[in-house]
Amino acid sequence: xxxxxxxxxxxxxxxxxxxxxxxxxxxxxxxxxxxxxxxxxxxxxxxxxxxxxxxxxxxxxxxxxxxxxxxxxxxxxxxxxxxxxxxxxxxxxxxxxxxxxxxxxxxxxxxxxxxxxxxxxxxxxxxxxxxxxxxxxxxxxxxxxxxxxxxxxxxxxxxxxxxxxxxxxxxxxxxxxxxxxxxxxxxxxxxxxxxxxxxxxxxxxxxxxxxxxxxxxxxxxxxxxxxxxxxxxxxxxxxxxxxxxxxxxxxxxxxxxxxxxxxxxxxxxxxxxxxxxxxxxxxxxxxxxxxxxxxxxxxxxxxxxxxxxxxxxxxxxxxxxxxxxxxxxxxxxxxxxxxxxxxxxxxxxxxxxxxxxxxxxxxxxxxxxxxxxxxxxxxxxxxxxxxxxxxxxxx
Numbered sequence: 001x002x003x004x005x006x007x008x009x010x011x012x013x014x015x016x017x018x019x020x021x022x023x024x025x026x027x028x029x030x031x032x033x034x035x036x037x038x039x040x041x042x043x044x045x046x047x048x049x050x051x052x053x054x055x056x057x058x059x060x061x062x063x064x065x066x067x068x069x070x071x072x073x074x075x076x077x078x079x080x081x082x083x084x085x086x087x088x089x090x091x092x093x094x095x096x097x098x099x100x101x102x103x104x105x106x107x108x109x110x111x112x113x114x115x116x117x118x119x120x121x122x123x124x125x126x127x128x129x130x131x132x133x134x135x136x137x138x139x140x141x142x143x144x145x146x147x148x149x150x151x152x153x154x155x156x157x158x159x160x161x162x163x164x165x166x167x168x169x170x171x172x173x174x175x176x177x178x179x180x181x182x183x184x185x186x187x188x189x190x191x192x193x194x195x196x197x198x199x200x201x202x203x204x205x206x207x208x209x210x211x212x213x214x215x216x217x218x219x220x221x222x223x224x225x226x227x228x229x230x231x232x233x234x235x236x237x238x239x240x241x242x243x244x245x246x247x248x249x250x251x252x253x254x255x256x257x258x259x260x261x262x263x264x265x266x267x268x269x270x271x272x273x274x275x276x277x278x279x280x281x282x283x284x285x286x287x288x289x290x291x292x293x294x295x296x297x298x299x300x301x302x303x304x305x306x307x308x309x310x311x312x313x314x315x316x317x318x319x320x321x322x323x324x325x326x327x328x329x330x331x332x333x334x335x336x337x338x339x340x341x342x343x344x345x346x347x348x349x350x351x352x353x354x355x356x357x358x359x360x361x362x363x364x365x366x367x368x369x370x371x372x373x374x375x376x377x378x379x380x381x382x383x384x385x386x387x388x389x390x391x392x393x394x395x
Contacts, residue, residue, distance in 0.1 A: 003118070004038060004041050004042050004045065005042060006118075007038060008035070008038045008039060008042060011031075011034060011035055011038060012035065014031075015031055015032075015035060057104065060100055060103050060104055063100065064096070064097055064100040067096050067100070068093055068096060068097060071089075071092060071093055071096060072093070075089045075092070132198065132199055132200060133197045133198070133199065133200050133218060134200070134214075135217075135218065136214065136215050136216070136217070139215065139216055139217040139220070140211050140215045140216055142208070142216060142217075142220050142221070142224055143208055143209030143210060143211050144209065145174055145208075145209030145210065146174045146175075146208065146209065146224075146301045146302055146334075146335045147171070147172060147173050147174040147176075147208070147209060147335065148170075148171075148172040148195070148206070148207070148208055148302070148335065148337070149170070149171050149172070149206070149207040149208075150168055150169055150170040150171075150191070150204070150206055151169055151204050151205045151206070151207065152167050152168075152169055152203065152204035152205075153165055153167070153168040153169070153191075153194070153201055153203070153204035153205070153206065154166050154167055154168070154201065154202045154203035154204055155187075155190055155194060155199065155201050155202050155203075156202050157199075163202070163358055164187045164190045164358050165187045165190055165191070165194075165358040165359075166357075166358045166359050167203075167204070167359070168187075168191075168204070168358070168359065168360060169204075169360075170353060170360065170363075172335060172337065172351075173335075174333070174335055175328075175332075175333030175334065175335060176335060176336070176350045176351065177325065177328060177336040177338070177348065177349045177350050177351075178336065178337050178338070178349060178350065178351045178352070178353060179338045179339075179340060179346060179349045179351075179352045179353070180337065180338070180339045180340075180352075180353045180355060181339075181340060181341060181343065181352065181353070181354055181355070181376070181379065182341070182354055182355035182356055182375075183341070183356065184341070185357075186355040186356050186357060186358065187355055187357075187358040188306075188339045188341075188355055189229075189306055189307070189339060191339070192227065192229070192304055192306045192337075192339060194206060195213070195221075195225065195304065195337075196218075196221065196222055196225060196227065196304075197213060197218040197221055197222070208221070208302075223300070224300050224301055224302060225300055225302045225303075225304055226246075226295040226296070226298045226299070226300035226302070226303045226304070227295065227303075227304045227305075227306065228288075228291045228292050228294075228295045228304070228305050228306065228308035229291075229306040229307065229308065230306060230307035230308070230310045230311070232279070232287045232288055232290065232291040233278070233279075234275050234278060234279030234282070234287055234290060234291075235275075236274075236275070236276065236277045236278070237274070237275070238271065238272045238273060238274055238275065239259075239267055239270060239271050239272070239273055239275060239290070240255060240271040240272055242275060242279075242290060242294065243255050243258065243259075243271075243290075243293060243294055243297055245294060246294045246295065246297040246298040247297045247298060247299070250297055252271065254297060255268075255271060255297065256268040256271075257296075258293040258294070258296040258297040259293045261292075261293065261296050261323045261324075261327065262289040262290070262292040262293035262296060262320060262323070263289050263292075263316055263319055263320050263323070264286065264289050264290065264293060267286075275290075284311040285311050285312050285313065285316065287311075288308065288309070288310075288311045288312060289312070289316075289320065291308070292308060292320060292324075296324075296327065300334075301332070301334055301335065302334065302335045302337070303324070303328065303334055303335070303336050303337070304337045304338075304339070305324070305336075305337070305338045305339065305340070306339045307339060307340060307341070308338075308340075309321065309340070309342065309344075310340075310342070314344075317342070317344060318344060318345065321344060321345050322345070324336070325345070325348055341379075342383070343379060343380050343383050343384070346366045346380070347365075347366040347367070349365075349366065350365070351363060351364065351365065352364065352365065352366060352369055352376065354369070354374070354375050354376045356375060361374070361375055362374050362375060362376050
């Protein structure tokens with residue numbers, strides 16, 4: 001029963017969230033049929049359980065009465081002969097009747113046992129899972145130097161054989177603005193996961209300042225790194241509450257400033273507006289800018305943008321990037337790491353790192369890489385063939 005109910009819940013969630021795609025590909029009937037089949041199987045099991053529960057109590061009553069009659073049949077001659085006292089006969093009969101009461105809750109207990117056993121199995125699987133990243137016994141203080149150094153870094157995802165990153169070495173100075181670009185699958189987002197201590201490198205190390213991140217508290221690392229990824233999650237609450245995740249003690253002025261920087265000035269008068277389940281009342285671009293506003297409010301010394309502007313139109317993207325670059329230039333300067341495949345405003349980055357198949361194939365300033373006529377120049381040429389001149393920076 002527990003297995004069928006879990007599959008039914010999962011299928012129902014897929015049905016609701018993927019309804020548009022099912023209608024688009026004309027697969028609505030197939031998915032509805034699957035839901036109907038699972039629900040039918042669940043109802044069949046529920047009927048069996050109900051039948052057992054309905055039969056159980058009368059059956060226990062029948063057996064108990066039969067046992068009492070058998071005892072009376074056996075003990076009556078002995079009471080008549082004086083072998084057994086009549087009082088003891090009553091005690092024996094009451095004891096037998098009481099013993100049958102222990103069997104009455106068995107059907108319900110069996111039903112709850114299956115549910116509890118399944119839940120317990122899942123719970124212990126989570127408890128017994130070893131953390132992907134070991135916690136340092138005596139974590140060091142987060143350094144004042146916010147430079148980042150990747151030393152001979154390699155990483156292979158679990159249950160895969162091909163390395164995602166291979167012997168990657170990179171130095172990012174404090175206050176430096178660095179863009180990491182490359183084709184899909186080059187390992188760009190993996191760098192973010194390793195920097196935030198979601199994974200343990202297979203080889204090599206990452207240092208912030210002069211300290212290995214292995215010796216730092218993972219929570220402290222994430223507190224000091226503002227991150228915006230392509231996948232944004234908004235909680236089913238107000239705009240205010242979603243922003244306060246980054247800084248619980250922020251006042252309205254700070255909230256409004258972060259929204260304005262992120263290109264959501266129209267939201268400054270709607271702080272208590274509900275964003276909907278998973279932010280569904282907002283557009284994809286608005287959800288992404290909400291995540292950027294949340295990152296800006298965090299005011300971390302290191303900023304990582306992992307395809308953060310992928311869901312924004314070109315004009316809004318340019319405006320948001322300019323705001324973030326301007327923020328990073330203010331004193332104290334922030335270290336900025338931008339992971340992207342959209343080559344916009346690249347001339348404003350101090351360094352551009354080009355990844356391909358987990359390795360650095362090129363790095364340098366925008367004009368230097370264009371002169372090399374390598375992978376970066378090819379990507380730049382492909383993306384800017386038909387771009388209006390006013391959207392391009394000076395190359």
